[in-house]
Amino acid sequence: MDERTLDAIIARHDAPAGRLLGILGEIQNQEGYVPRETLELLSEKLGVRLSQLYGLATFYSYFTLRPVGDHVITVCMGTACHVKGAVAILEALEGLLGIKSDVTDDGKLSVTTIDRKFTVEIARCFGACSMAPVLRIDGNLYGYATPEDLPVILGEYGWTP
Amino acid sequence: MIQQKIPGKPVTVTINGKKYRANEGEILLSVAIREKIEIPHLCFEASLDPYGACRLCMVEVVRKGKREMATSCTLRAADGLEVLTDTPEIEKHRSILFELYLAEAPKSDVIRDMAAHYGVTRTRFLKRIEQGDPLGNKCVLCGLCVRACSEIMGAGAINFINRGPYTVVNTPYYAPSRDCFGCGACVRVCPTNAIEMEDVGADRVMKSWSDTRVPLSQCECCGRYYAPRELSASVLARLDTPLKEEIARLCPECRGKQLAQNEILAGRGGRATHG
Incomplete structure (x- = not known):
């Protein structure tokens, strides 16, 4: 993120309450993640310690510190989805995309394919339990998902076997 | 405000049936420490506001014949306050806490000894052991180091x-910190001795904080490295000139020697530079 864009974001958040989270949220929305250089620049500009910003960015699951792919796939791992076969969905995704998901040391599960087309994440609940198991790709929700549906769904986002 | 500058009016508090004098508003745990009444605690640090994080200093407060549990570090002395420190309820609560701490910081001798002192030698919980943990699996996340670093320093x-x-405590991105003075306040306040720091040659290395290196000042007399350079510079900026020049050059020991030497010389009618 360039300095001017960051300045514009900072200028939009002048109220002290919720300021840092507001700014971090906009950075996350625009870049898809929170780049290290941006966080360091923000720390200088606001006179807020980097440790505080880093603490916030790692605390909230809304922020990611690593770049994500063109399409973000979020698999719901809430209780209902888990019972209805979310694990099978996740495993099928791993197979199709050729990735291995693993919990990183920050406790988040987020894997990106080598070609940077897809990122697979998990969520704890979408609140769409009636359609379990659910997955979301770039904000579009897919309910009653089965591993067999996945190639078709992924095909909508340019996936080819 | 960290501590009350003006002591409150004298009050009497009752701990385990015995009466003690205290100042109104004083932290009950401080009263207990002063009176040598044993209450285990990890996260209490007199120079910081009480935080109530470790939950070990729980006591039972007797009010109108009823008892309720409270952390003694956040409890303030008031006239007629009555607490009990070793009821079966407290003992049970403590044992479970010690079991949890033994699982959270399995490598900490401090925790192990403290737990053993209260009769807890093993834990039913899964021990959290991570290879290469910069805090040596000794951290209980009480937050004292984080608060000392930002609130005091x-x-x-x-x-x-x-x-x-x-959750862990460390520097952002686990990278050497540019904000660290190398003062070692974190090391000093850590209740479980989890933080490692070592002076290596001309540098102080904060081993637990991603090997952050801070340059040290060298004594002109003995050549020893004795204090973080940047930290001494910021302290010196607030001192008078003659004192400043001396402290800037010498380590505390050499300065002591020089002071003594001057005193002796002055006694023999020699030269003295100190008033």
Whole structure:
């Protein structure tokens, strides 16, 4: 993120309450993640310690510190989805995309394919339990998902076997 | 405000049936420590506001014949306050806490000894052991180091990272910190001796904080490295000139020697530079 864009974001958040989270949220929305250089620049500009910003960015699951792919796939791992076969969905995704998901040391599960087309994440609940198991790709929700549906769904986002 | 500058009016508090004098508003745990009444605690540090994080200093407050549990570090002395420190309820609560701490910081001798002192030698919980943990599996996440770094020193080099079971304390991105003075306040306040710091040659190495290196000042007399350079510079900026020049050059020991030497010389009618 360039300095001017960051300045514009900072200028939009002048109220002290919720300021840092507001700014971090906009950075996350625009870049898809929170780049290290941006966080360091923000720390200088606001006179807020980097440790505080880093603490916030790692605390909230809304922020990611690593770049994500063109399409973000979020698999719901809430209780209902888990019972209805979310694990099978996740495993099928791993197979199709050729990735291995693993919990990183920050406790988040987020894997990106080598070609940077897809990122697979998990969520704890979408609140769409009636359609379990659910997955979301770039904000579009897919309910009653089965591993067999996945190639078709992924095909909508340019996936080819 | 960290501590009350003006002591409150004298009050009498009752601890385990015995009466003690205290000042109104004084921290009950401080009263207990002063009166040598044993209450285990980890996260209490007199120079910081009480925080109530470790929950070990729980006592039972007797009020109108009823008892309720409270952390004695956040409890303030008031006239007629009555507490009990060793009821079966407290003992049970403590044992479970010690079991949890034994699982959270399995490598900490401090925790092990403290727990053993209260009769807890093993834990039923899964021990959290991580290979290569910069805090040596001794951290209980009480937050004293984080608070000392930012609230006392104003450095803010370290903070909590992540959340829930993945929470750790370290520098951002686990990279050497530019904000660290190398003052070692974190090392001093840590109740479980989890933080490692070592002076290696001309540098102080904060081993637990991603090997952050801070240059040290060298004594002109004996050549020993004795204090973080930047930290001494900021302290010196606030001192008078003659004192400043001396402290800037010499380590505390050499300065002591020089002072003594001057005193002796002055006694023999020699030269003295100190008033």
